[in-house]
Amino acid sequence: MSLLLAPVIGAGAVSTLFEVVRCRPCSDALCKGRVVKQFFKYAGVGLLIFLGFVLAWGLIEPRYLAVENEEVAIVDLPRAWDGQRVAQLSDWQIGMWLDNPDTAEDAAEVIIEERPAAVMLTGDFVYHRGDEEDRVEQFGKVSEVLRPLVDSGIPTYAVLGNHDYAAEKPDSKLDRELARTVTRTLRRAGVTVLFNEAVPLRPPTNAPANGPDELLYLVGVGSHYAKNDDVEGALDDLPRGAPRIAMMHNPDSYARFPARTAPLAVAGHTHGGQIRLPWLPDFSYQTFAKDGDVHVDGWVEDFGEEGNRLYVNRGIGMSLLPIRVNCMPELTMFTLRRAEGEAEPMAVGR
Structure with missing residues (x-):
């Protein structure tokens, strides 16, 4: 420059x-x-x-991919999961003008090469409802990205985001038919879609043990803009005190988790701010455009209840303008580590 x-x-x-x-x-x-x-x-x-x-x-930066490697300790993580990795992808926004589905495909290829134990897709697969021709094209691209990922045999899970309901703002009219179509597309591709529920994750076959005590649970929370983020209902699906990871689209849903119920929570939605000042990534257009705290990127401090931890992924796609500045699309790989239980055990669950 x-x-x-x-x-x-x-x-x-x-x-x-x-x-x-x-x-x-x-x-x-x-x-x-x-x-x-x-x-x-x-x-x-x-x-x-x-x-x-x-x-x-x-216009060039959205075509690149940053792979962020993070390590996170979870109290009483099953030993079979110690050292295992899980991946997160978010916010493809397919259907926006000058979108970048090729970057999502590149991320899927990296995941297949790295072979994590599970993949978490945290919403906003499409950008808007469009007409019938647009929808056919959009869902075709979504399927193209998902097909090799699911065919690789890596368990893949998803929650929906606000754009999957055609909700650009919290008070937007919801298109629930679009959400149902997104859900069908994901499920037909072999993705497990979670709506305020928890499912057990079994460790890979190369893990040191594979018994009932070696299960890690994945909690999936619904869309915040659709007023469908029932955290309490999702946690009720858990066995009492079970180790877990939580996934959601909007970081605002994380604030609803009681203390020590989300030792690792992941979200997207913010696109990392999308346009950020060089050397000052905390300052983005969202910093000035939104009221209150803005949680756009990476580990979020001083937010949520005690014993919980949130990571916000920058996502792949874009919103409003098809550009990214100082905010490269992100694939996150989390390495899970076992922490001995000194903290109060997780008490929410059945």
Whole structure:
């Protein structure tokens, strides 16, 4: 970026400095006016070049994929799960103009190569309802991404997001037929779709044990915008004190988990802010566009109840504008570690 801007800004600065020195002895208003005009001329050109570079890079960055490797300790994690990995993908937003389903396909290929024990897909598979032709194309692309992932034999689970209900805002009218179509598409591809429920995850066959005491549970919470995130109902599906991971689309659902019921919770929805300031990733367009706290990326501190931990994935796709700046699409790989139970045991469950 600096290489592109240097010739223009440098030439403008030198020229303007020369004019200032030349005009300094006099008080000619016309002379000084030329200096000001010339300064804004070069500053304007430099700004246009900068904005052009940002726009060009913003269209390129969605085609790259960042694989983030995280390690998380879970109290009393079954020994068969110690060292196992689970993957998270979120927010494909297929159907948006200039969308990037190829990046989702690249992420699926990485997952297949890495062979985690399970895959969590945290919603927003499509961008909008569209017309009938749009829907056929959108769901075809969703199936194309899912097919090799499911065919690989890796257990894959999903929850729905707000766009899967065509809800761009919390008060948007819900398209429940679209949500049913998304659900059917996922299930036909072999994905287990969770609606406020918990399912057992069995460790891979190469794990040291594979008995009933070696089960880890996955809790899937419904869409927050659809007012379908029944955390209490989802936790009721768990055996009392069972180790678990929780998945949801919107980070706001995480606040509903009682203390020590979500030692690892994952969400998406925010796209990491999508357009973020270099070296200041906490400042994005969402920081200025939304009221209250904004939880857009990575581990979220000082949010939720004691003993719970939330990770927010940046997602693959985009919203409003088909660009990403300083916010590369993300595939997250979590390595699970066993922590001995010093904390109060997880008490919610049947």
